[in-house]
Amino acid sequence: MAAVARWIAESVQEILQISGLTLQAFLVLCAIFLLTCVIFKRSRNLPPYPAGRVPVLGHLLALGRAPHLKLTAWRRQYGDVFTVRMGMEDVVVLNGYTAVKDALVDRSELFASKLPPYLLDRMAGFGQDIITARWGPGFRQRKRFATTVLKNLGMKVGHGSVEGNIREEASCLRSRVR
Incomplete structure (x- = not known):
């Protein structure tokens, strides 16, 4: 050896x-x-790329001043679903009613997450609260907990809510300000 x-x-x-x-x-x-x-x-699970990708800028130069026209031309060439490189990020472009419905309605769980901002992710622990959490079991558990707590605190709709108390306090505050 x-x-x-x-x-x-x-x-x-x-x-x-x-x-x-x-x-x-x-x-x-x-x-x-x-x-x-x-x-x-390149990720292996992405739809096809149009030709003419620049290493750092991606397809930004190819889009030019009228990106909608270039995206329409690429739609004719690559179909309703294709990938465009915007700088250093891959963006999947959906065209047509059937492609958008399939992605956002039929497969909504796959497309429900938010893109994490890199600096916020590194500095503040992105995804640890309800607002910035990615879709999944953790998000659903936090949402269920927050909804239950707010209902128990009186944030109900209709009978038993705190709306009457809020209106009364607002009218008292308004009369004091006058």
């Missing part, structure tokens, strides 16, 4: 000497290559 490792090290050293690279430069190039592979990798 040690002989194989020594042979690999000697081979890499010979290649570096032939090409004129130092070991540090070679390692930096390898790190840059791996980083670009990770950043620009």
